Amino acid sequence: MRATLASEDEREIFSTAPAQGTTRLRRAIAHHLRGTRGMNVDPNNVVIGAGAQLLDTMLVQLLGADKVYAVEDPGYLRLTRIYQAMGCKVRHIPLDDEGVDLSALQKTGTDVLHLMPSHQYPTGLVTSIARRYALLSWAAERPGRYLIEDDFDCELRLAGKPIPALASIDAAQSVIYTNTFSKSLSSALRLAYMVLPDELMERFRCNLGFYASSVSSVDQVALARLLESGDYERHVNRVRVRAREARDGLAALVRNAFPAGEVSIEHADAGLYCTVVAERGTDGSSFAQALTRSSIPFIDISNCYWCADGASVPENSAQILVQYDDLSPEVLNTLESQLMGHSVT
Incomplete structure (x- = not known):
């Protein structure tokens, strides 16, 4: 400007x-x-x-x-x-x-x-x-x-x-x-x-x-x-690199904390957010709690259905949206400590 x-x-x-x-x-x-x-x-x-x-x-x-x-x-x-x-x-x-x-x-x-x-x-x-x-x-x-x-x-x-x-x-x-x-x-x-x-x-x-x-x-x-x-393209490239690093860091934490696969990451190849799917009735539900304790905002996808039309919300799993721009290295470290505490207990 x-x-x-x-x-x-x-x-x-x-x-x-x-x-x-x-x-x-x-x-x-x-x-x-x-x-x-x-x-x-x-x-x-x-x-x-x-x-x-x-x-x-x-x-x-x-x-x-x-x-x-x-x-x-x-x-x-x-x-x-x-x-x-x-x-x-x-x-x-x-x-x-x-x-x-x-x-x-x-x-x-x-x-x-x-x-x-x-x-x-x-x-x-x-x-x-x-x-x-x-x-x-x-x-x-x-x-x-x-x-x-x-x-x-x-x-x-x-x-x-x-x-x-x-x-x-x-x-x-x-x-x-x-x-x-x-x-x-x-x-x-x-x-x-x-x-x-x-x-x-x-x-x-x-x-x-x-x-x-x-x-x-x-x-x-x-x-x-x-x-x-060309400054806009260069800026977008930098944002893309940061988002990719955040995504890879989140994926690694999830794999380490939930080796049985009760929590998984989907649709993570585009945009600034991914979908995290946690099986209901398992310890996977603790992932959202770890996000909350780490002060990482997320959106419960079940709240994004227009219930007035009787849309069917998936019952066998919980799906949440996590944005990469909320995942700095420091925040990921905090989340890791929360998830590792879960895996130990």
Whole structure:
């Protein structure tokens, strides 16, 4: 920000940004997506917004509140609240081992499905390639159906090759791609964006183009500089290294403390969190207690089901979400002492 204010043209950084956001940032994002997500994006189809929640509400205005919206279950419960607050009918679709349960989806009359195919929250599940094509086929079956691809932490894959975005294999322009810099930089920045299909982009200009940009031009130019210089990519690489070290340290502690496998780590190759599964009726339940005593925050995934739809919470195991950015070497040492105390007793 200091470099931007000191070196950029005042006419650029203090001018009023268009409703979509500054041209410079939209071009930088399009170039970034081409290199990291395999997407051939027209900068004119990018819309910048002050956080994903604002963009979600704009999408309802764009697509219509009379549509039936569906979200994953378990999932990010705030999405349900947002869609309900906008007056939408909301359906909750269960997951299977490959992603969104397609047979359940087809029974709901859904028009718009909001999903996280690259790293589902809170389970960490990655949607299979076969299921991705099946979902694209579902969307193409009827005019007006859309998939909202929430790619919120795609840059932070920790093992293997990056998984292509759902939007990169969409030939029918039925995917609305959304992403945020909250995970890779900071949620305090309130910077997110979406990539709209051509038809929706034209509708945005006609129906929502009256909005003022919700992100300051200074912030947008500063982020554009970060992307253009390569500093953003280098920063993400450093975050990825730290997350990988935290993940490996956590995995080693779990293996040592629970050699019988009553506690295991799943879906740990992407994003900044993993799922820890502890068998019920065993000493595995003590893992959550060790986390609490070590002051490590975690989320019980059973609390992420929308019970109003009668979702079935797994009964044979407890599943919790643990974030890597809460696992410094010092915190891991504390957790190790707690777990070793458990294994001895």
